[in-house]
Amino acid sequence: MLSLINNFTKFCIVFFICIPHIINAQQQHSRKNIYAWPSADAPKIDGILDDQVWSDPYNLNDLTAGNTTMLFDKKEDNKYISEGYFIQNSPNNNTLSSQKSKIQIAYDNYAIYISAQLYDTAPDSIRTNMGERDSGGNGGDFFIASFDTYNTQQDAYEFVVSASGVQSDRIQGTSGWDGNWNEIWSSAVKVNEDGWAVEMAIPYRALRMPNGNEQIWGVNFGRVIARTGEVTYWNPIDANKSGYVNQFGTLRGLYDLTPPLRLSLSPYISNVAMSKQGAEQVANTFSGGADIKVGLGQSFTLDVSLVPDFSQVQADNEVLNLSAYEVQYGEFREFFTQGTTIFNKHNQFYSRRIGQNHFTSSDNLLLENESYKYKPTDAPIVNNTKLTGITEKGLGIGILNSITNETYAIIEDSVTGERREVMADPLTNFNMISIEQSLPNNSKVGVMNNNVYRGDDYKSSNVSSLDMQLFDRTNTYKLNAFGSLSQEFFPSEYxxxxxxxxxxxxxxKISTSGGKVSGNWRYWGSLNIESDTYNPNDMGYNSSNNEIYASTDVSYHEFIATNFYQKYWLRLGYNQNWLYSTKDNITKRIWGDGYLLFNNFWSFNFDMAYHPGLSYDYFGPREEGYYFKEYASNNGGITITSDDRQKYYGSLRLSYWNRPEYQQLDNYISYSQTYRATDRFDLTHSVSWNNQRDEKGYTTTLYTSNGSVDQVIYGNRDVKTFENNITSKYYFTPKMSLKLRLRHYWRRVNYDEFYQLSKEGDLFPTDYTDIDENGNPIQNTNYNTFDLEMSYSWEFLPGSFLTAMWRNELGSSSYNADYNFSQNMQEMWTEPQLNTVSIRLTYFLDYQQLKKQLSRI
Known part of the structure; x- marks a missing residue:
């Protein structure tokens, strides 16, 4: 086995480094320049470009330079006004846009200002679809302004305004994009006879910048024309070249900018009322708290959440999990979604661990005649603190700390009625530190450390890791490396x-990968090794360890449009897994996939895979020393998506999975559709159906009287899963919206035969029966979850919100796996419903804005 790994490593070295590289000649673009102009008077942000600074930026009588040595040469007007055609990234890479654009930039001591006249030969065709904040264009036209304030060609602040005035923002760090990042800034748009105009005011509070007499920033501007599907940029972003921020132009003319004191406070009050059907009382909770942001120096921000309130967080998409692996749910809590990109690497940080109940109260704690009256499902968060930022030299630092409170289970004696409490979770401290240093050519190196401390009488843990990402000078080749050490500290037991x-x-854990990431031909290879004792799951997420994984693939990409298509790619790959502890083979897989975008903006995806020979599932049986022998299988699927520029568009997915040895056949079909009835009203619907026939899956484990394994039981089962999702949104204004979300998940598991699993991985007959004393099947399951949410949001002042939510939750589980849809709905609606109503008011206070307003009095 070790020789196989050595041979694979040698192959990667030869494949990635030693063979001659054939690099297609590509059109190279130099970095464009644009100059900003200092303004004595800030423009009025109304979308009407009639301010003095835009109409006559060269009139020195009305402008005041921040530096008296700054020279203004009217012969170089194009330095300050950029007017012309952006360059397409899609659909026709590196060709001129169909429409002209005009950009100007000004600044004062408070903010940087942008004006953009986006010319359009058909102003009536400009799409002004409304959407939620951070929804981009939502099918409409939009404009993008991006700033790389440290000019590292890696980090950027991006601000987006749609033609309807909806704002979006995100931040690019060395770890990738953070679309949940939000800042408070101003913008306005106006459709005019020449197209549409944008004005933006980005306060320095929203940016991080170096000190210095003269500053040079990376900058780019983008524009999307929805009806033609054009994505264009001022400084070209070549789709055939790796990277984004490294293809920016430069912003010059910035003098004597002083990073401001950044201090903001967002106090809130909220009221939550909960009522379960059949209950006599309504549980009502009134609370208050605050979120505080403090700028520490020019680079870092301290976020503190006092008495966090997550009452209006979207409900989880719960499922009936039949696998051996933990379900990883999404994060919707704002504190853990904003500014956490630096932590979200290699699954070292799974924020749902914070507030999760980590200990299941054991039945060993029960005395005779006792049972649990209550078991906690989560641990309340006391406070959250987060420090993030990046220095002028490209050093990124993130520190996160959270504390969760004790939880207690309640045990009741069924004879005497007496109750007692037992601790389920101790006071727990979660801490993470992540440090990254950006390097030339979009490269980086970083270290991370996670620490979870629960006190001397409970298990604690620590995970330390090193991460590296290296590009060559042309961003054509990339090499990744990662190493991690987990430590679990177990207390004495008596x-x-x-x-x-x-x-x-x-x-x-040790992993390395690398290959060619730019050009038409690309290739990639990776090797990942996880020991059988590797466990980052106190604060991270790792579905399984004890595995060696190796893969390689090669792909071809084409971005030059023809009369038939706009772009496509094809990829072919191979991967293999081994068990780390014994080096035994787990599985082999040959696979391929591809994508094609037609000229009419319809697209086609396909994927296929083949698992040859025998595979071995060491995780499914849930018991050490057992594995399940799996025979050859194959699967494939296609996805067809219609033109999303239209009012109505949809996507159809068809796929199958087949194992001939057991006559196993799975079929999956899903369809999603969106209807934009008007610029203000969207309706999205998705439905899926999965039919798994004759699946061989783990059922239960039988134990002897001394606690050793007697039999591991597998069953032959049919699993049918139906999911239906509806989301409806109405936008009163760009700042006010109403949203309705409905989800129904239904899974039926029906067993018809059971087997005993041998330690050699084979299935044999068993005398196990799953019939209880009432004659009902124990293992059959008819499982439902039904969630209905309606939420209202109004941003009545910048950063200040009034929000309200009503949630109805319903769930059921029984053995009636043979029910049809009508019978299932009747059974589900007999279960009690949980209703929650919450109202929250948040007010945003910014020190710099208050200071500016007071100075005018």
């Missing part, structure tokens, strides 16, 4: 017969 001393369990 029983009636023995004492188990405290001990530390160590585990490790």
């Amino acid at each position: 029983t009636e017969t023995e004492e188990i001393s405290s001990y530390t369990l160590l585990g490790h």
Whole structure:
């Protein structure tokens, strides 16, 4: 096995480094320049470009330079006004846009200002679809302004305004894009006879910038014309070249900018009322708290959440999990979604761990006649603190700390009625530190450390890791490397017969990957090694360890449009897995996929895979020393998506999975559709159906009287899963909206035969029966979750919100797996419903804005 890994490593070295590289000649673009102009008077942000600074920026009598040595040469007007055609990134890469654009930039001591006249030969065709904040254009036209304030060609602040006036913003860090990042800034748009105009005011509070007499920033501007599908940029972003910020132009003419004191406070009050059907009382909770942002120096921001309130967080998309792996749910809590990109690497940070109940109260704690009356499902968060930022030299730092409170389970004696409390979770501290240093050519190196401390009598943990990403000078080749060490600290345990001393369990993960990431031909290879004791799951997420994984693939990309298509790519790959502890083979897989975008903006995806020979599932049986032998299988699917520029568009997915040895056949079909009835009203619907026939899956484990494994039971089952989602949105204004969300998930599991799993991975007959004393099947399951949410949001002042939400939750689980849809709905609606109504008011206070307003009095 070790020789196989060595041979694979040698192959990667030869494949990625030693063979001659054939690089197609590509059109090279130099960095464009635009100059900003200092203004004595800020423009009025109304979308009407009639301010003095835009109409006559060269009139020195009305402008005041921040530096008296700054020279203004009217012969170089194009330095300050950029007017012309952007360059397409899509659909026709590196060709001129169909429409002209005009850009100007001004600044004062408070903000940087942008004006953009986006010419359009058919102003009536400009799409002004409204949407939620951070929804981009939502099918409409939009404009993008991006600033790389440290000019590192890696980090950028991006501000987006749609033709309807909806704002979006995001931040690019060394770890990728953070679309959940939000800042408070001003913008206005206006459709005019020449097209549409944009004005933006980005306060320095929203940016991080160096000190210095003269500053040079990276900058780019983008424009999307929805009806033609054009994505264009002022400084070209070549689709055939890796990277985004490294293809920016430069912004010059910025003098004597002083990073401001950044201090903001967002106090809130909220009221939550909960009522379960059949209950006599309504649980009502009134609370208040605050979110504080403090700028520490020019680069860092301290976020503190006092008495966090997550009452209006979207409900989880719960499922009936039949696999051996934990379900990873999405994060919707704002504190853990904003500014956390630096932490979200290699699954080292799974924020849902914070507030999660980590200990299941054991039945060993129960005495005779006792049972649990209450078991906590989560641990309340006391406070959250986060420090993030990046220095002028490209050093990014993130520190996060959260504290969760104790939780207690309640045990009741069924004879005496007495109750007692037992601790389920101790006071717990979660801490993470992440440091990254950007390097030339879009490269970086970083370290991370996670620490979870629960006190001396409970298990604690620490995970340390090193991360590296290297590009060559042309951003054509890339190499990644990652290493991690996990430590679990177990306390001493005492029983009636023995004492188990405290001990530390160590585990490790090592992974490396690399290849060619630009050009038409691209290739990639990777090797990942996880020991059987590697466990980052106290604060991270790792579905399984004890595995060696190797893969390689090659792909071809074409971005030059023809009369038939706009672009396409094809990829072919191979991967193989081994068990780390024994080096036994797990599985082999040959696969391929591809994508084609037609000229009419319809698209086609396909994927296919083949698992040859025998594979071995060491995780499914849930018991050490057991594995399940899996025979050859194959799968494939296609996805067809219609033109999303239209009012109505949809996407159809068809796929199958087949294992001939057991006559197993799975079919999956899904369809999603969106109807933009008007610029203000959207309706989105998705439905899916998955039919798994004759699946061989883990059912249960039978134990002997002394606690050892007697039989691992597998079953032959049909699993049918139906999911239906509806989302409806109405936008009163760009700042006010109403949203309705409905989800129904239904899964039926029907067993018809059971087997005993041998330690050699084969299935044999068993005398196990799943019929209870009432004659009902124990293992059959008819599972439902139904969630209905209606939410209202109004941004009545910049950063200040009034929000309200009503949520109805319903769930059921029974053995009636043979029910049809009508019978299932009747059974589900007999279950009690949980209704929650919450109202929250948040007010945003910014020190710089208050200071500016007071200076005018």
